[in-house]
Amino acid sequence: MLDLAATFSNPAFILSALLSVEHDGWPPNRRLDAARQRLAALLQENIAERHATGTARADILSRLMEARFDDGSRFSDTALVDNLIANLMAGHETSAMTLTWSFAWLGRHPEVAQRLQDEIDSLGSDDDIAAIQALPYLDAVVKECLRLYPAVPDVLRMLAKPLQLRGYEIPAGLNVAACSAVLHMNPDLYPDPERFYPERFLEKTYSGNEFIPFGGGNRVCIGNHFGVFEVKIVLAVLLFRGRYTLQEPAPLRVARRGFLMGPTSARVRFQRK
Ligand code: HEM
Structure with missing residues (x-):
């Protein structure tokens, strides 16, 4: 794999x-x-x-x-193999990259990290998956990581019919992209958009046209719920069991990682509690 x-x-x-x-x-x-x-x-x-x-x-x-x-x-066996490979490929790097972004952001925002740590510590154990999923601040942190620099910054479509867009007609057959990286920086939707501020997801519910880290429409990511689910479990278990410090707290920079976008570095040191 x-x-x-x-x-x-x-x-x-x-x-x-x-x-x-x-x-x-x-x-x-x-x-x-x-x-x-x-x-x-x-x-x-x-x-x-x-x-x-x-x-x-x-x-x-x-x-x-x-x-x-x-x-x-x-x-058929061939279809089983195809489906497994598609899901492993689409689900592996994307979730890992979102987790990497979480540490890159948390390491640079101790006030957010502390609030998250307090919420996770309040669980008392890390083996109740339903309780982890219900944590509101953890959910907001993961969504904020998916908003700022989404791992998949745009999704492509080939137009089946002409598209009217702001006075322009784009002909059928052309590729167009919905760019989450741009949409998620719209200050009308996300005030102070470059700020890492998970609280915005506690203060407002965003629609499927406003928050699109998993694309949208008929071809929306099939693993969208599972992706968030697994990132939340891994983060909660790691933070419950130890403390993390970022090893290179230089300003955050974005780089292409294969087909995805990721931080240039997010190396952390783990200390068991
Ligand atoms: C945080 C993690 C993830 C992110 C950010 C992510 C993001 C995306 C995006 C942006 C798309 C394109 C959607 C579109 O074209 O509208 C996509 C497609 C897809 N994703 Fe994910 N994904 C994640 C996790 C997963 C997981 C865990 C799985 C499977 C277990 C998965 C399986 C797929 C598949 C099969 C497609 C293609 C769907 C299609 O074309 O019909 N993804 N993903």
Whole structure:
């Protein structure tokens, strides 16, 4: 999986994707295909083992294997592998990057970190997942991290029909992007937009047109709830068990990390309580 993620994020592959180089023999495409095939073979082996033993586990693969379409049919093994790879790829770096942003912001805003720490400590334990999910300030902190510098700064669509936009007609067939990184900086929606201020999410509820770190419409991120859910659990458990100090509290700078945007550095030191 890491092998595939690294090949996918390789600058040479990104450049060839931007230039729409679809030739299979082109080295970056060949490396990506080889990494994908290695992962697909591992997953296929795991699926075959589950078919043979009838073992069901409490994981996404077993859920997909048990799922049935309306006519009673199930996913083919190829579709299972494709779905797993799509979700692993789309869900891994994005969630990890959001977590990285959380430490980058918290390390530079001790007042926010302290309020969050107090809320998490008030739980008394870190094993009640429902209680973690219900923490209002934790929720606000994660949303503020997703607002400022969203890991995926824009989402693309090819126009199926012409679009009228502020007096311009954009023809069908053209690619357009909804840019969360720009929308989330609109001071009419987010006063003092560059400030890391989680409280704004306690003071106001934002609509699906105002807060779009997971895109929107029919192709909205399928893991949007799960992404927030897992980032909140990891943050709560880590902060409950220890204390973190940022190792390089230089001004925050943004850099491209493969297809995502991330902080240039967010190295932290962990001390167990
Ligand atoms: C904080 C974490 C995450 C962020 C910021 C994020 C962000 C996004 C964005 C912006 C899109 C494009 C949506 C659009 O085009 O409108 C997307 C698509 C997608 N995401 Fe996520 N995502 C996250 C976590 C996850 C997780 C955990 C999973 C799966 C377990 C996942 C699976 C997918 C899939 C399969 C798509 C493609 C959906 C489609 O085209 O129909 N994502 N994500």
